[in-house]
Amino acid sequence: MNVDTDQIIPKQFLKRIERKGFGQFLFYNWRFDDDGKPREDFNLNEEQYQHASILVSGKNFGCGSSREHAPWALLDYGFRIIIATSFADIFYNNCVKNGILPIALDQETISELFQKAKDGYELSVDLKKQQVNDGEGLQASFEIDPYWKEMLLNGWDEVSRTLALEDKIKLYEEKQLVGE
Amino acid sequence: MEPKTIIEKIWDKHVVHKEEGSPDLLYIDLHLVHEVTSPQAFEGLRMNNRSVRRPDLTFATMDHNVPTIARHIINDPVSKVQMEKLEENCHEFGVEIADINHPDQGIVHVIGPELGLTQPGKTIVCGDSHTSTHGAFGALAFGIGTSEVEHVLSTQTLWQSRPKTIEIRVNGRLGAGVTAKDLILAVIAKFGVNAGTGAVVEYTGEAIRKMTMEERMTVCNMSIEAGAKAGLISPDETTFSYLKGKRHVPEDFDRAVAEWQGLATDPGATYDEVLEIGADEIEPQVTWGTNPSMGSSVYARVPFPEDYEDPGDQKAIKQALAYMDLKPGTPIQTIDIQYVFIGSCTNSRLSDLRSAADIVRGRKVHEGVTALVVPGSKSVKDAAEAEGLDTIFKEAGFEWREAGCSMCLAMNDDIVPPGERCASTSNRNFEGRQGNGSRTHLVSPAMAAAAAIEGRFTDARKIKPLVV
Numbered sequence: 001m002n003v004d005t006d007q008i009i010p011k012q013f014l015k016r017i018e019r020k021g022f023g024q025f026l027f028y029n030w031r032f033d034d035d036g037k038p039r040e041d042f043n044l045n046e047e048q049y050q051h052a053s054i055l056v057s058g059k060n061f062g063c064g065s066s067r068e069h070a071p072w073a074l075l076d077y078g079f080r081i082i083i084a085t086s087f088a089d090i091f092y093n094n095c096v097k098n099g100i101l102p103i104a105l106d107q108e109t110i111s112e113l114f115q116k117a118k119d120g121y122e123l124s125v126d127l128k129k130q131q132v133n134d135g136e137g138l139q140a141s142f143e144i145d146p147y148w149k150e151m152l153l154n155g156w157d158e159v160s161r162t163l164a165l166e167d168k169i170k171l172y173e174e175k176q177l178v179g180e
Numbered sequence: 181m182e183p184k185t186i187i188e189k190i191w192d193k194h195v196v197h198k199e200e201g202s203p204d205l206l207y208i209d210l211h212l213v214h215e216v217t218s219p220q221a222f223e224g225l226r227m228n229n230r231s232v233r234r235p236d237l238t239f240a241t242m243d244h245n246v247p248t249i250a251r252h253i254i255n256d257p258v259s260k261v262q263m264e265k266l267e268e269n270c271h272e273f274g275v276e277i278a279d280i281n282h283p284d285q286g287i288v289h290v291i292g293p294e295l296g297l298t299q300p301g302k303t304i305v306c307g308d309s310h311t312s313t314h315g316a317f318g319a320l321a322f323g324i325g326t327s328e329v330e331h332v333l334s335t336q337t338l339w340q341s342r343p344k345t346i347e348i349r350v351n352g353r354l355g356a357g358v359t360a361k362d363l364i365l366a367v368i369a370k371f372g373v374n375a376g377t378g379a380v381v382e383y384t385g386e387a388i389r390k391m392t393m394e395e396r397m398t399v400c401n402m403s404i405e406a407g408a409k410a411g412l413i414s415p416d417e418t419t420f421s422y423l424k425g426k427r428h429v430p431e432d433f434d435r436a437v438a439e440w441q442g443l444a445t446d447p448g449a450t451y452d453e454v455l456e457i458g459a460d461e462i463e464p465q466v467t468w469g470t471n472p473s474m475g476s477s478v479y480a481r482v483p484f485p486e487d488y489e490d491p492g493d494q495k496a497i498k499q500a501l502a503y504m505d506l507k508p509g510t511p512i513q514t515i516d517i518q519y520v521f522i523g524s525c526t527n528s529r530l531s532d533l534r535s536a537a538d539i540v541r542g543r544k545v546h547e548g549v550t551a552l553v554v555p556g557s558k559s560v561k562d563a564a565e566a567e568g569l570d571t572i573f574k575e576a577g578f579e580w581r582e583a584g585c586s587m588c589l590a591m592n593d594d595i596v597p598p599g600e601r602c603a604s605t606s607n608r609n610f611e612g613r614q615g616n617g618s619r620t621h622l623v624s625p626a627m628a629a630a631a632a633i634e635g636r637f638t639d640a641r642k643i644k645p646l647v648v
Contacts, residue, residue, distance in 0.1 A: 006610040015258040017219035060374040066309040068325035094325035147202040
């Protein structure tokens with residue numbers, strides 16, 4: 001629990017000026033030892049999890065720094081969905097804006113996932129129906145703000161969407177005398 | 181009219197557009213920019229042929245990466261590129277920048293208030309989670325990611341879901357020598373690192389009213405460590421007199437004050453949740469674990485995992501103590517430290533340096549301890565030097581550095597080596613935060629200074645100032 005963004009992507013890797021290429025540094029200090037060799041005791045390094053696209057964790061995932069490098073690293077590494085008991089606010093926003101679906105589920109379901117998530121385990125996620133299902137008894141529904149849902153389903157460019165409301169922004173600036 | 185909290189007042193005034201099934205589109209009054217979380221945002225503008233909508237509401241500085249020993253020696257070429265990129269971007273898009281050699285340079289959350297850019301009632305964002313600092317002025321200020329930085333640059337707005345509101349009521353007064361840092365660490369220890377998730381916090385109560393602006397900034401700064409994106413304090417005479425005469429405050433200051441006076445939470449307004457803490461029972465704090473809630477009084481002992489009921493908590497405590505190399509039951513005051521860092525957006529302002537200097541004056545840094553003072557801004561550094569604080573620190577054996585984020589997150593060369601223990605006035609004790617394998621204990625400036633002298637944690641109130 002309380003996995004912070006300093007662990008997801010340590011600060012020495014925040015110096016790049018691109019959005020790409022962060023996956024190799026994901027959970028760097030947990031994945032690699034001081035000599036840069038993979039640590040055997042970190043579960044992401046296990047063979048069975050090599051091509052996983054869903055990450056499961058505990059409460060308050062993504063707390064701490066606002067660095068968007070965290071979802072960039074998760075995405076670049078191959079994760080599309082993160083399931084946790086709860087998420088930190090800024091991290092949640094950052095995920096959605098990068099096409100990662102954060103799903104909050106209750107502790108019981110998460111515990112079940114931890115037990116079941118072994119070699120070959122598959123979980124399907126239906127964003128439209130807001131449901132997860134493993135076809136072998138685990139089924140749960142999740143909440144998502146309708147706006148974020150539409151955004152994820154349609155891959156909106158949020159800036160374009162907002163710029164379509166430019167008249168309203170102008171009107172606000174005139175009315176409030178912004179910058180006067 | 182229905183009584184409102186300051187949070188609701190600021191929110192309602194900034195809604196540009198509202199529609200069913202979507203967050204509110206909020207106008208942003210001030211956007212602060214730094215080198216680490218902005219390059220990809222500017223690149224996004226360039227790729228889409230967009231401009232910065234309001235360069236006049238945007239202000240940039242360099243802080244995370246900057247060297248603090250000599251300004252011109254940037255050893256890491258990648259850091260250098262990031263700083264150069266910010267400069268290029270600001271010039272291309274017409275954004276004012278306080279670069280590394282500029283007299284206004286400093287940690288973004290230190291210079292905003294210093295320059296009077298931070299004002300009551302404003303919505304303020306920055307690609308940095310400690311933007312909550314500016315809430316001390318009665319502003320709604322929160323950290324955002326880089327996609328949101330790009331969104332604000334091009335639209336001056338953000339889509340935001342209306343937050344819950346939490347009142348953290350601090351009853352009574354802090355004891356003599358107990359600081360704002362001790363208060364906020366005690367709040368986080370009591371309520372946990374996700375108490376404020378989904379919410380904006382307002383701090384109220386006598387202890388808060390008695391605080392100076394710099395103390396209030398320390399409190400609001402760490403709101404994010406309790407999970408709240410923003411934490412604020414209703415503005416009062418303390419706020420207005422701090423701002424008077426600052427460079428960027430409105431020309432008609434009295435009229436602005438009259439307006440700001442209406443911002444405070446109305447009597448009878450209600451919050452979604454109220455949390456209370458007694459100020460008088462708080463003692464100087466030291467964290468012993470790997471998140472800011474894992475802390476206690478300097479008189480306590482490192483806890484036993486079995487003290488906690490929840491198996492998840494037990495596991496977390498075990499892991500934290502293993503990382504920190506601490507045995508359960510160890511008295512906090514017997515923990516030796518090798519590094520001391522006085523600085524960061526939490527505790528690098530003039531009053532912080534003064535309180536540390538009061539303890540350091542006429543004494544020596546303990547053998548084997550490396551101690552740094554990194555002022556929050558060029559202006560703090562100049563003011564401290566004008567009153568001789570630099571000499572006090574240097575004579576005691578501290579290093580006196582240039583302004584920047586420095587050892588708080590160790591993106592520059594100021595790194596705590598693996599296995600070493602640091603008494604730090606910063607805000608995060610996460611694994612590896614101050615350097616891979618480093619062990620961080622969060623404390624107030626006075627407690628950090630006392631640790632530097634003693635080589636271990638001790639109650640700073642017991643070290644009386646020497647008359648030199």
